[in-house]
Amino acid sequence: MWGMNVGRSSKPRIAITMGDPGGIGPEIAVAAAASPGLRRVADPVLLGDIDYLDALAGGLGAVVVPDCGRASRARPGPAEVRVIDTGGITGKVATGRPTAQGGLAAGAAVETAVDLAVSGEVGGVVTAPVSKESLALAGYGMIGHTEMLARLTRTRSYAMMLARGGLRVIFATTHVPISKVARRLNAEGLVEKFTIGIKYLKAYMGIRSPRLGVCCLNPHCGEGGLLSGEEKNIIIPAVRAAKRRGMSVDGPFPADSIFRGDAARFDAVVAMYHDQGMIPLKMVKREEVVNITLGIPIVRTSPGHGTAFDIAGRFEADCRGMVAAARECARIAKRVSNAR
Amino acid sequence: MWGMNVGRSSKPRIAITMGDPGGIGPEIAVAAAASPGLRRVADPVLLGDIDYLDALAGGLGAVVVPDCGRASRARPGPAEVRVIDTGGITGKVATGRPTAQGGLAAGAAVETAVDLAVSGEVGGVVTAPVSKESLALAGYGMIGHTEMLARLTRTRSYAMMLARGGLRVIFATTHVPISKVARRLNAEGLVEKFTIGIKYLKAYMGIRSPRLGVCCLNPHCGEGGLLSGEEKNIIIPAVRAAKRRGMSVDGPFPADSIFRGDAARFDAVVAMYHDQGMIPLKMVKREEVVNITLGIPIVRTSPGHGTAFDIAGRFEADCRGMVAAARECARIAKRVSNAR
Numbered sequence: 011m012w013g014m015n016v017g018r019s020s021k022p023r024i025a026i027t028m029g030d031p032g033g034i035g036p037e038i039a040v041a042a043a044a045s046p047g048l049r050r051v052a053d054p055v056l057l058g059d060i061d062y063l064d065a066l067a068g069g070l071g072a073v074v075v076p077d078c079g080r081a082s083r084a085r086p087g088p089a090e091v092r093v094i095d096t097g098g099i100t101g102k103v104a105t106g107r108p109t110a111q112g113g114l115a116a117g118a119a120v121e122t123a124v125d126l127a128v129s130g131e132v133g134g135v136v137t138a139p140v141s142k143e144s145l146a147l148a149g150y151g152m153i154g155h156t157e158m159l160a161r162l163t164r165t166r167s168y169a170m171m172l173a174r175g176g177l178r179v180i181f182a183t184t185h186v187p188i189s190k191v192a193r194r195l196n197a198e199g200l201v202e203k204f205t206i207g208i209k210y211l212k213a214y215m216g217i218r219s220p221r222l223g224v225c226c227l228n229p230h231c232g233e234g235g236l237l238s239g240e241e242k243n244i245i246i247p248a249v250r251a252a253k254r255r256g257m258s259v260d261g262p263f264p265a266d267s268i269f270r271g272d273a274a275r276f277d278a279v280v281a282m283y284h285d286q287g288m289i290p291l292k293m294v295k296r297e298e299v300v301n302i303t304l305g306i307p308i309v310r311t312s313p314g315h316g317t318a319f320d321i322a323g324r325f326e327a328d329c330r331g332m333v334a335a336a337r338e339c340a341r342i343a344k345r346v347s348n349a350r
Numbered sequence: 351m352w353g354m355n356v357g358r359s360s361k362p363r364i365a366i367t368m369g370d371p372g373g374i375g376p377e378i379a380v381a382a383a384a385s386p387g388l389r390r391v392a393d394p395v396l397l398g399d400i401d402y403l404d405a406l407a408g409g410l411g412a413v414v415v416p417d418c419g420r421a422s423r424a425r426p427g428p429a430e431v432r433v434i435d436t437g438g439i440t441g442k443v444a445t446g447r448p449t450a451q452g453g454l455a456a457g458a459a460v461e462t463a464v465d466l467a468v469s470g471e472v473g474g475v476v477t478a479p480v481s482k483e484s485l486a487l488a489g490y491g492m493i494g495h496t497e498m499l500a501r502l503t504r505t506r507s508y509a510m511m512l513a514r515g516g517l518r519v520i521f522a523t524t525h526v527p528i529s530k531v532a533r534r535l536n537a538e539g540l541v542e543k544f545t546i547g548i549k550y551l552k553a554y555m556g557i558r559s560p561r562l563g564v565c566c567l568n569p570h571c572g573e574g575g576l577l578s579g580e581e582k583n584i585i586i587p588a589v590r591a592a593k594r595r596g597m598s599v600d601g602p603f604p605a606d607s608i609f610r611g612d613a614a615r616f617d618a619v620v621a622m623y624h625d626q627g628m629i630p631l632k633m634v635k636r637e638e639v640v641n642i643t644l645g646i647p648i649v650r651t652s653p654g655h656g657t658a659f660d661i662a663g664r665f666e667a668d669c670r671g672m673v674a675a676a677r678e679c680a681r682i683a684k685r686v687s688n689a690r
Contacts, residue, residue, distance in 0.1 A: 108574075142573050152576055187568050187578030188623070192529035228527050229624035230656065233482050234448075236492050238527030266628035283528070284569035288606035289629045316570065 021053045022133035022343035025094075025126050026336060027119035028058030029138025031103045032112040033317025034327035036066050039138040041329035042336050043091040044072040052340035055132065057119040060095035062103065067091060069325050096122045105323040108141045113148025116140040120155065124162040127308035133343030134309030136336045139317045142185070154185055159306050168305030169206045171278065172287065172314055173338075175296045177269075178278035179287035180207045180222070180304070191283040192227060192240055200224075200248035203280060204259050210304040211277050213349070214342045223268055223276035224249055224261030225286055231264050245282075288314075298334035302342070309346060311339040361393045362473035362683035365434075365466050366676060367459035368398030369478025371443045372452040373657025374667035376406050379478040381669035382676050383431040384412040392680035395472065397459040400435035402443065407431060409665050436462045445663040448481040453488025456480040460495065464502045467648035473683030474649030476676045479657040482525070494525055499646050508645030509546045511618065512627065512654055513678075515636045517609075518618035519627035520547045520562070520644070531623040532567060532580055540564075540588035543620060544599050550644040551617050553689070554682045563608055563616035564589055564601030565626055571604055585622075628654075638674035642682070649686060651679040 026043050029035020040063060043054045055077050056063060064074040077092035086092055098115030123135040137155050146152045153161075160168045170181045182203055183194045204222055211220035224245060232238040245262045252259040261268070265281070269290040273279050281287030291299050291314065299314025313331030321327060366383050369375020380403060383394045395417045396403060404414040417432035426432055438455030463475040477495050486492045493501075500508045510521045522543055523534045544562055551560035564585060572578040585602045592599040601608070605621070609630040613619050621627030631639050631654065639654025653671030661667060 142570075143576055146576060152573075185569050185573075185577060187532070187572065187580075188528060189532035189578065189580075192527070229525050229628075230482075232527065233492075233525075236483055236486060237525060238529065240527075240529075265625045266632045269629055270632040285605045286625055286629065288569075289609055289626065290633060292606045292610040293630060293633050 021051060022340050022347065023053045023055065023131070024336060024339050024343060025123040025132040025135045026054050026056050027123050027135065027137045028056065028063060028116070029119075030108070030112040030116045030141045030144050030317050031059070031062055031099060032105050032107055032109055032144065033139055033141060033319050033322045035116070035138030035140070035317060036063060037070065037322075037325060037327050038313070038329040038332040040067050040070050040072050040091055042136070042332040044070065044089055045329065045333050048333050048336045048340070051337055054092070054336065056091055056093045057096050057123050058093065059097050059099040059115050060093050062099050062115070063093055094122065106319050108143035108147060108319075110144070110147040112141060113144030113146070113150060117145060117148055117150055117158070120158060121162060124159065124308065127310075128163065133347060134311070134339040136332070136339045137310065137312040138332060139313070139315065141317045141319070155312060156184060156303055159303055159308075159310055163306045163308060165306045167202050167206060168303060169203045171207070171210070171302045171304050172291050172299055173302060174291050174294045174299045174314070177273055177291060177294055179291055180278050180280045181284065181287055182280055182282045184284060186283060188283070195227065195240060195244050195282065197244050197248040197251065200245065200280070201251050204248070204252045204257055206305045207278055207280065208257055213346065214302065214304070215277070216345060217277050219258060220277040221258040221275070222260070222278055222280055223263060223273065224259060224280045225265040225268055225282055226262040227282045229264070231262060298331045300331075300335045300338045302338065309339060309342045311335040311342070361391060362680050362687065363393045363395065363471070364474045364476055364676060364679050364683060365463040365472040366394050366396050367463050367475065367477045368396065368403060368456070370448070370452040370456045370481045370484050370657050371399070371402055371439060372445050372447055372449055372484065373479055373481060373659050373662045375456070375478030375480070375657060376403060377410065377662075377665060377667050378653070378669040378672040380407050380410050380412055380431055382476070382672040384410065384429055385669065385673050388673050388676045388680075391677055394432070394676060396431055396433045397436050397463050398433065399437050399439040399455050400433050402439050402455070403433055434462065446659050448483035448487060448659075450484070450487040452481060453484030453486070453490060457485060457488055457490055457498070460498060461502060464499065464648065467650075468503065473687060474651070474679040476672070476679045477650065477652040478672060479653070479655065481657045481659070495652060496524060496643050499643055499648075499650055503646045503648060505646045507542050507546060508643060509543050511547070511550070511642045511644050512631050512639055513642060514631050514634045514639045514654070517613055517631060517634055519631055520618050520620045521624065521627055522620055522622045524624060526623060528623070535567065535580060535584050535622065537584050537588040537591065540585065540620070541591050544588070544592045544597055546645045547618055547620065548597055553686065554642065554644070555617070556685060557617050559598060560617040561598040561600070561615070562618055562620055563603060563613065564599060564620045565605040565608055565622055566602040567622045569604070571602060638671040640671075640675045640678045642678065649679060649682045651675040651682070
């Protein structure tokens with residue numbers, strides 16, 4: 011696994027999926043694959059419906075060429091984007107909203123990307139945004155990328171980490187309604203997230219002794235149990251269990267204080283739910299948010315934003331997040347390949 | 351009401367409660383009352399156990415003098431802090447943790463402050479941090495300041511607003527466990543918060559046509575109802591109802607996007623729960639967080655931080671938040687007094 015073929019050159023080959031064609035995914039995927047900033051560090055191949063991408067590429071000043079796999083690795087021209095056709099689009103696709111067709115096309119690209127990464131054809135996968143609603147309409151169920159990748163790689167224990175500049179956040183739960191967050195937490199599950207977090211901060215980031223800081227679930231950490239008991243009954247026992255196993259895990263700390271400045275003391279902060287970690291990440295001004303999936307047997311990154319249905323198809327989308335995600339994918343693929 | 355006596359001078363008289371004696375409250379209350387930055391704009395009087403405050407004042411280079419009410423308004427000396435004794439401490443008080451005695455002393459000061467404000471003896475009240483645990487041990491129930499002030503002034507509809515620099519956040523719920531936030535929300539309750547918010551942004555801030563932005567409860571706004579229904583069933587109907595009544599209320603927006611930059615478009619953002627609003631407020635670097643209670647018939651502010659039991663009694667506490675809260679109290683008291 012781990013992307014056996016990182017290429018004959020020192021640049022890792024990475025797969026970029028086009029995402030939901032109803033959103034900005036295909037635009038930013040093409041733009042990223044064509045970007046000199048990415049090509050300096052990686053050999054990208056785009057995965058998606060080739061006719062759809064071909065029609066789109068003109069608007070971005072790029073040319074789509076079919077990828078012929080490892081056999082022909084001639085250097086692509088400056089605006090040439092290699093594509094592996096994963097199909098999925100029949101007829102005209104509606105932009106600006108979730109559709110079953112969008113879900114099917116997005117899903118097909120992800121499935122192929124996973125196959126390529128597992129077999130070592132690529133060193134890592136960068137995914138453009140999909141819509142959970144489209145995936146649900148296409149029959150995948152109400153899941154996101156991370157859950158889909160875990161399913162495709164038959165991984166039980168995994169974690170989502172988002173990074174921006176020096177701030178890294180690992181999520182104890184991901185796309186869970188607020189009303190259900192508390193009951194999704196348990197001490198063993200948290201210890202599992204801590205374990206994965208520390209393992210991959212070493213493997214992916216090269217941090218020798220990673221330190222984790224943990225957020226409370228409730229305001230003021232549940233006021234010592236008077237307000238609510240999840241800190242006392244779940245989070246504190248999990249932190250203690252991790253410490254007993256030799257992990258450097260501290261907390262829990264109130265979320266509004268850990269992100270204020272203390273976050274810098276930790277290599278990653280463990281947030282209990284989506285907004286608790288996303289709000290601070292989006293408020294940081296420097297650099298882009300990059301999503302890194304931890305625990306699956308392939309390297310996978312993505313930008314921190316969504317499909318942006320409202321601006322799809324106008325070529326207004328900002329591809330910097332996608333380029334940052336692809337560069338990070340290449341960096342990790344290289345580190346992992348060197349470590350083998 | 352509204353603090354009838356703002357003083358013969360142009361400086362409003364404001365009451366400062368000492369907060370929980372087990373925490374940093376008394377230190378920062380004395381320091382704020384003695385601070386030239388506050389005295390330039392207000393005539394402060396401290397409320398608390400006079401013997402306790404007297405023993406403490408020495409460590410801060412201040413001298414406690416009993417306040418003789420309106421009758422004797424001689425200008426206090428530079429380090430003289432006027433105190434109205436509200437008692438409550440018998441024997442030695444434990445610092446660094448919640449105690450029943452701490453709750454009793456803190457509560458007594460708040461009760462007197464409310465009396466003074468309602469009768470117009472002071473133009474506003476600034477409260478130093480109390481501990482909900484101490485208040486509970488003292489028999490007040492598991493409540494915070496805001497709930498206590500609402501009870502003492504027999505107010506049913508009120509709202510907590512926190513402000514820092516240009517960012518103002520109004521909370522739909524305050525100290526509620528995450529597991530119970532969703533079921534505390536309802537459309538009428540939200541419309542009430544919007545109404546109070548707009549009324550007081552006018553009265554306290556002098557904003558002619560206040561604009562509110564509203565947060566979603568769930569990640570990605572509940573994904574159009576596929577993930578969770580509170581946006582569809584509660585928040586969107588509340589925003590529509592407010593618009594029909596002529597209020598400028600927009601949203602709901604995902605919390606991680608509204609605070610990223612869009613917040614500046616609004617005079618205040620309505621957060622659904624504690625951490626959703628507190629995380630962004632604490633991440634803003636400029637100025638101090640000030641808490642302003644809206645909807646009660648007295649002007650009341652407080653700093654955005656808590657008792658900080660861990661550093662109590664060491665004279666290490668930073669009083670800037672308390673001074674900022676007191677200055678804001680004086681500013682609002684003056685505006686309200688002028689408007690009458």
